[in-house]
Amino acid sequence: MSPATPFGDWMKSVQAHVEEALGAFLPAAGSTPVKLHEAMRYTVLGGGKRVRPLLVFAAGALSGADTRALERAAAAVEMIHAYSLVHDDMPCMDDDDLRRGKPTVHVAYDEATALLVGDALQAQAFLVLADADSLPPARQVAMLRLLAHAAGSHGMCGGQAIDLDSVGLSLTLEQLEQMHQLKTGALLRASVVLGALAGGDLSAQQLAALDTYSNAIGLAFQVVDDVLDATADSATLGKTAGKDAAANKPTYVSILGLEPSRALAEKLRCDAHEALAPFGEKAGRLRELADLIVQRKA
Amino acid sequence: MSPATPFGDWMKSVQAHVEEALGAFLPAAGSTPVKLHEAMRYTVLGGGKRVRPLLVFAAGALSGADTRALERAAAAVEMIHAYSLVHDDMPCMDDDDLRRGKPTVHVAYDEATALLVGDALQAQAFLVLADADSLPPARQVAMLRLLAHAAGSHGMCGGQAIDLDSVGLSLTLEQLEQMHQLKTGALLRASVVLGALAGGDLSAQQLAALDTYSNAIGLAFQVVDDVLDATADSATLGKTAGKDAAANKPTYVSILGLEPSRALAEKLRCDAHEALAPFGEKAGRLRELADLIVQRKA
Numbered sequence: 001m002s003p004a005t006p007f008g009d010w011m012k013s014v015q016a017h018v019e020e021a022l023g024a025f026l027p028a029a030g031s032t033p034v035k036l037h038e039a040m041r042y043t044v045l046g047g048g049k050r051v052r053p054l055l056v057f058a059a060g061a062l063s064g065a066d067t068r069a070l071e072r073a074a075a076a077v078e079m080i081h082a083y084s085l086v087h088d089d090m091p092c093m094d095d096d097d098l099r100r101g102k103p104t105v106h107v108a109y110d111e112a113t114a115l116l117v118g119d120a121l122q123a124q125a126f127l128v129l130a131d132a133d134s135l136p137p138a139r140q141v142a143m144l145r146l147l148a149h150a151a152g153s154h155g156m157c158g159g160q161a162i163d164l165d166s167v168g169l170s171l172t173l174e175q176l177e178q179m180h181q182l183k184t185g186a187l188l189r190a191s192v193v194l195g196a197l198a199g200g201d202l203s204a205q206q207l208a209a210l211d212t213y214s215n216a217i218g219l220a221f222q223v224v225d226d227v228l229d230a231t232a233d234s235a236t237l238g239k240t241a242g243k244d245a246a247a248n249k250p251t252y253v254s255i256l257g258l259e260p261s262r263a264l265a266e267k268l269r270c271d272a273h274e275a276l277a278p279f280g281e282k283a284g285r286l287r288e289l290a291d292l293i294v295q296r297k298a
Numbered sequence: 299m300s301p302a303t304p305f306g307d308w309m310k311s312v313q314a315h316v317e318e319a320l321g322a323f324l325p326a327a328g329s330t331p332v333k334l335h336e337a338m339r340y341t342v343l344g345g346g347k348r349v350r351p352l353l354v355f356a357a358g359a360l361s362g363a364d365t366r367a368l369e370r371a372a373a374a375v376e377m378i379h380a381y382s383l384v385h386d387d388m389p390c391m392d393d394d395d396l397r398r399g400k401p402t403v404h405v406a407y408d409e410a411t412a413l414l415v416g417d418a419l420q421a422q423a424f425l426v427l428a429d430a431d432s433l434p435p436a437r438q439v440a441m442l443r444l445l446a447h448a449a450g451s452h453g454m455c456g457g458q459a460i461d462l463d464s465v466g467l468s469l470t471l472e473q474l475e476q477m478h479q480l481k482t483g484a485l486l487r488a489s490v491v492l493g494a495l496a497g498g499d500l501s502a503q504q505l506a507a508l509d510t511y512s513n514a515i516g517l518a519f520q521v522v523d524d525v526l527d528a529t530a531d532s533a534t535l536g537k538t539a540g541k542d543a544a545a546n547k548p549t550y551v552s553i554l555g556l557e558p559s560r561a562l563a564e565k566l567r568c569d570a571h572e573a574l575a576p577f578g579e580k581a582g583r584l585r586e587l588a589d590l591i592v593q594r595k596a
Contacts, residue, residue, distance in 0.1 A: 027451050036451055036459035087417060090390075092409035111390035112462050115413070116455050119385060122417065123450030126424050130443035137435035144442055145428035152421030153325050153334055157414050161334035164410050 003061070003281065007288040011054060018053040019045065021071035022078060025128045039109050039117045040124070044082045047100035051221075051293065052077040052187060056195035058285035059210070063199025072132040073143065073194040076125040080151050081187060083121035086114050088160065122151065135198070143194055150190035159183025163249070171250040177219060184225075185218030192286070205278070212275035213286065220268035221293050226251040227261050232298065269294040301359070301579065305586040309352060316351040317343065319369035320376060323426045337407050337415045338422070342380045345398035349519075349591065350375040350485060354493035356583035357508070361497025370430040371441065371492040374423040378449050379485060381419035384412050386458065420449065433496070441492055448488035457481025461547075469548040475517060483516030490584070503576070510573035511584065518566035519591050524549040525559050530596065567592040 005013075022044050027037040053074035060070045089096040089104040090111060097107045106114035129144050149155055159182030166179060192214045196202055202210070230253045252261045272290035276283035303311075320342050325335040351372035358368040387394040387402040388409060395405045404412035427442050447453055457480030464477060490512045494500055500508070528551045550559045570588035574581040 033451070033456050033459040033463070035463060036456060040451065084417075087413055090413065092388075092413060113459070115385055115388065115390060116459050116462075119382075119416070119420065120451040120455035120459075122420050123446050123453075123455065126442060127446035127450060130439055130446055137439045141428055141435045141438050141442075144424060144439075148421050148425035148428055151417075152425060153331070153338065153418040155421075157418035157421065158331050158334060161331040161411070161414050161418075164414075165331070165333060 003284055007285075007292075010285065011292075014054055014057045015050045017067075017071065018050050018057075018074050018078065021075050025072070025075045025079075026124065035109070035113065036116055036120060039105060039113050040121055042102075042108060043086055043105055043117055043121065044079060047102065048078070048082070049296075049298075050074075050078065051289075052081055052191040054289055055188060055191035055217075055286070056198075058289050059192045059195030060198055061285055062196050062206075062279055062282050063202075065195065065199030066134060068134045069132055069198040070195060072128050073198050074191075076129045076147060077187060077191045077194065079121045079125035079128065080147065080156070083118040083125070084156055084160070084187075086121070087118040090114055093160075093164075125151075139197060139201070143197055146190055146193060146197070150186040155182055155186030155190075156184075159186065166250060168248050169250065171255070173255055176250055176252065176255060180222040181215065181218060184222050185215060188218045188221065189214035209275050209278055213272050213290070216268045216272040216275065217290050217293050220265050220272070220290070223252045223261050223265045223268065224294055224296065226253045227258065227265065228296075228298065229253075230258065265294045301582055305583070305590075308583065309590075312352055312355045313348045315365075315369065316348050316355075316372050316376065319373050323370070323373045323377075324422065333407070333411065334414055334418060337403060337411050338419055340400075340406060341384055341403050341415055341419065342377060345400065346376070346380070347594075348372075348376065349587075350379055350489040352587055353486060353489035353515075353584070354496075356587050357490045357493030358496055359583055360494050360504075360577055360580050361500075363493065363497030364432060366432045367430055367496040368493060370426050371496050372489075374427045374445060375485060375489045375492065377419045377423035377426065378445065378454070381416040381423070382454055382458070382485075384419070385416040388412055391458075391462075423449075437495060437499070441495055444488055444491060444495070448484040453480055453484030453488075454482075457484065465547055467548065469553070471553055474548055474550065474553060478520040479513065479516060482520055483513060486516045486519065487512035507573050507576055511570050511588070514566045514570040514573065515588050515591050518563050518570070518588070521550045521559050521563045521566065522592055522594065524551045525556065525563065526594075526596065527551075528556065563592045 026041050026044060029038060029041055031037055056074040056077060057070055085099060086105045088094050089099055090106050097104055102108070104114070105117055125147065126144060129140070129147060132140055135143070151157065153161070159179055162179040163183055166175070171179070189211065192210050193202070193207070196206070196210060229251065252264065256264065269290050273287055276286055324339050324342060327336060327339055329335055354372040354375060355368055383397060384403045386392050387397055388404050395402050400406070403415055423445065424442060427438070427445060430438055433441070449455065451459070457477055460477040461481055464473070469477070487509065490508050491500070491505070494504070494508060527549065550562065554562065567588050571585055574584055
């Protein structure tokens with residue numbers, strides 16, 4: 001798709017493409033074990049903003065990555081993200097019953113199925129990337145390593161653990177930032193770097209620029225989440241609003257206040273743009289995604 | 299270690315080696331997030347028969363695999379196995395409070411931590427294999443693909459799902475066998491094939507022979523588990539005995555009876571030996587492991 005295509009059209013096109021790829025890379029509906037596979041498809045398909053896949057495709061434009069590699073990278077990060085939501089919603093974690101406007105997996109099915117859906121989706125993510133035979137094997141290994149690191153205890157799971165331990169504590173801004181850099185930021189960064197890697201190796205300088213961009217949008221994403229959680233209603237969000245405040249979880253809004261949080265999100269958006277300067281025109285979609293992340297309403 | 303070393307000594311040596319490798323490949327104790335990393339180490343270290351790592355090392359002898367590759371493959375399968383036990387023991391699954399003679403993770407810590415420990419261990423398993431830089435990248439990708447397939451919904455998780463759905467049902471012997479081939483068999487097979495692959499590519503004929511061996515020991519493993527569950531006490535097993543019968547789960551003993559189950563295990567042991575014939579002397583440790591699996595008392 002041409003760089004001149006309006007952002008909204010590009011986004012819809014990538015979302016449709018990713019939906020189709022996810023449908024193809026998930027176990028087929030009706031295949032044994034039927035209930036598990038049905039629940040995996042229920043979890044992943046038909047919803048979500050697909051922010052991570054959009055980042056993969058936008059970053060792919062930096063290195064001219066081919067579509068076959070990008071759709072696998074996009075599907076893999078989205079499966080990791082989807083599994084984390086399923087486990088996060090379970091009664092022993094956030095105990096949430098609404099997600100993307102639909103009953104959560106343990107509500108629609110049962111807790112044991114939700115546990116297995118998450119476990120199986122994580123394995124499926126690595127399988128989808130390991131099956132990406134259009135890539136040179138050494139690059140594929142680098143991508144698998146990156147995803148495993150971002151998903152594990154030094155990335156997303158580590159952030160979840162810090163989040164759990166911080167309920168009821170009063171965190172400093174730095175501690176809150178560190179938690180989110182792992183919990184949400186690690187997978188957003190992985191999406192950007194995987195997309196760029198899908199097209200070629202990266203110089204240390206390019207990687208550093210993408211890290212700066214990723215950190216900025218990762219934090220912005222969370223600041224905006226906190227603002228929306230404090231100001232929007234459940235119907236708009238497609239999930240339970242006001243949940244963090246009710247759970248006495250520290251948020252940017254509870255630490256900084258509402259208006260300073262909005263100002264911080266705007267500052268991070270500018271930081272993200274600045275980091276992309278060396279990439280010139282090729283980073284157009286990444287710039288637009290930074291804008292989307294900060295200006296979204298849900 | 300020389301093939302002439304007595305089996306018991308070889309086994310102890312591999313177990314000690316794997317314990318050390320696991321300690322090195324797990325996140326360091328005391329590193330952030332401290333509680334999660336402590337719980338991951340609690341889960342994996344200091345116990346277990348290490349059947350899967352033993353299979354990796356035994357199969358490595360077929361192809362002269364180097365130790366550095368074998369210890370990564372062994373650690374990876376053991377981490378997948380350990381995570382599955384943590385999730386399997388949770389209240390929404392088997393609700394067990396004793397494992398390897400120690401309190402299960404959700405008892406020693408809490409349910410949310412157990413959930414995250416399992417999730418993080420799965421990611422860590424793929425990371426350990428993706429970091430195996432002594433292997434050619436193409437072989438590494440093949441090994442990552444194999445592990446992801448064995449762990450996911452067409453392997454271990456799929457078997458768990460079928461197991462869950464079969465509680466209270468009267469399965470045929472064929473259905474029970476299919477369930478176990480996924481639930482336990484897939485990862486045992488992966489251990490054997492990973493070990494052999496660590497040393498070189500396999501011919502279709504070699505792979506078929508290892509599949510026959512793996513299927514035989516996989517089923518034997520489960521038949522013996524059912525026999526032990528019905529006959530041994532909790533102290534000997536290091537986990538709650540008689541659990542399957544109490545949960546009204548179909549077992550080999552409940553379908554076939556005790557003595558026919560013992561006879562089946564012995565027949566499978568012979569099948570396993572027969573499958574290894576083409577490998578000659580090099581398969582000595584795999585033969586001894588088949589004997590161990592059938593003749594173990596816990």
